[in-house]
Amino acid sequence: MSAKRIFSGIQPTGVPHLGNYLGAMRQWKRLQDEAPQGTKLFFSIVDLHAITMPQDAPVLRQRSREMMASLLAIGLDPAKSTIFYQSSVPAHSELKWILDCTASVGYLNRMTQWKSKLAGDNNALRISDDTIEKKLKMGLFGYPVLQAADILIHRATHVPVGDDQRQHLEFARECATNFNHAYPGGNLVAPETMITRSPRVMSLTNPHKKMSKSSPNHRSRILITSDEDEIRNRVRGAVTDSHNAVTYDPEERPGVANLLDLLSQCDPEAREPEEWARHLDAENANLGDLKKAAGDAVVRELAGVRERYLDFLNRKGGRWVKEIEEEGAEAARESAAETMRMVREVVGF
Ligand code: ADP
Numbered sequence: 001m002s003a004k005r006i007f008s009g010i011q012p013t014g015v016p017h018l019g020n021y022l023g024a025m026r027q028w029k030r031l032q033d034e035a036p037q038g039t040k041l042f043f044s045i046v047d048l049h050a051i052t053m054p055q056d057a058p059v060l061r062q063r064s065r066e067m068m069a070s071l072l073a074i075g076l077d078p079a080k081s082t083i084f085y086q087s088s089v090p091a092h093s094e095l096k097w098i099l100d101c102t103a104s105v106g107y108l109n110r111m112t113q114w115k116s117k118l119a120g121d122n123n124a125l126r127i128s129d130d131t132i133e134k135k136l137k138m139g140l141f142g143y144p145v146l147q148a149a150d151i152l153i154h155r156a157t158h159v160p161v162g163d164d165q166r167q168h169l170e171f172a173r174e175c176a177t178n179f180n181h182a183y184p185g186g187n188l189v190a191p192e193t194m195i196t197r198s199p200r201v202m203s204l205t206n207p208h209k210k211m212s213k214s215s216p217n218h219r220s221r222i223l224i225t226s227d228e229d230e231i232r233n234r235v236r237g238a239v240t241d242s243h244n245a246v247t248y249d250p251e252e253r254p255g256v257a258n259l260l261d262l263l264s265q266c267d268p269e270a271r272e273p274e275e276w277a278r279h280l281d282a283e284n285a286n287l288g289d290l291k292k293a294a295g296d297a298v299v300r301e302l303a304g305v306r307e308r309y310l311d312f313l314n315r316k317g318g319r320w321v322k323e324i325e326e327e328g329a330e331a332a333r334e335s336a337a338e339t340m341r342m343v344r345e346v347v348g349f
Pocket residue numbers: 010011013019020021022023024162198199200201202210211212213214
């Protein structure tokens with residue numbers, strides 16, 4: 001059994017919030033730190049995917065750079081992981097086209113993501129054919145094929161994703177199978193899914209919604225680069241309810257449950273939220289005490305991230321992060337070139 005190759009991508013959304021960190025990025029760091037010798041890890045800032053929606057060039061460039069500095073700041077290590085911008089490896093786009101030629105439109109048509117992106121999540125099923133023809137761009141429709149190319153180009157054996165991405169990974173497997181079937185000698189590797197049990201971090205101002213970059217209310221989220229005061233302030237300002245006792249009841253008391261979840265997520269001993277609730281209740285703690293404890297836990301979890309982030313962006317006048325970007329791009333291009341040699345050979349180029 002050969003060594004694992006792990007691929008995952010994240011959109012260049014700028015500085016991540018605590019939900020992105022606990023839900024996705026921290027898993028990457030754990031995979032990196034726990035990887036057995038020989039494991040290859042690829043983490044991509046997927047800027048080609050970003051342009052399926054309209055972007056402003058300077059903003060996209062800035063957010064991509066901010067995401068790079070964020071990944072480095074949380075502890076992804078360029079000596080252990082290949083960290084790169086998708087657009088710096090043209091083979092992602094090249095393989096995407098080649099896969100387009102064997103991918104089934106029917107399958108893509110059944111996928112729901114483009115529908116919800118076009119119509120807004122609530123109207124996913126009510127979108128008219130007329131709207132689709134006017135608004136739907138090829139890039140948005142074919143997005144899963146690019147995702148498949150991202151994975152297959154690096155011969156990923158394992159792809160850590162949230163449950164919502166399961167369908168897309170199944171499609172990537174399908175793309176590999178279709179290609180291998182269409183071209184004698186084709187041997188793209190169908191990846192395995194690694195569903196990561198990722199917690200949903202809820203908005204601090206509306207615990208019925210998840211924490212998101214798109215909320216206009218800044219107080220609803222904590223950024224991984226927030227300073228200590230800001231973290232404590234946001235947690236102190238979190239919407240809870242009017243009962244003062246600490247109990248874990250995600251249905252009835254979502255705001256309180258969210259704080260207990262945060263406490264549990266940021267607990268070095270990973271004690272469950274129910275256990276935290278029992279512990280705090282036994283000490284007659286009130287919601288103020290819970291907020292204090294949760295604030296402390298988040299501050300501890302994010303300690304040093306802000307400083308490292310600023311350091312990466314500023315050291316050598318920004319040239320340092322540039323060197324890391326160039327090394328990542330080079331390593332990713334080499335990995336991709338190996339797959340493309342096989343692909344071009346069997347296709348007939
Ligand atoms: P946003 O919801 O802010 O737009 P993205 O959709 O760009 O974030 O998600 C990037 C990654 O972060 C995904 O893996 C997603 O599952 C994860 N993520 C985003 N928000 C949360 C959250 N509130 N709790 C847990 N994980 C989240």
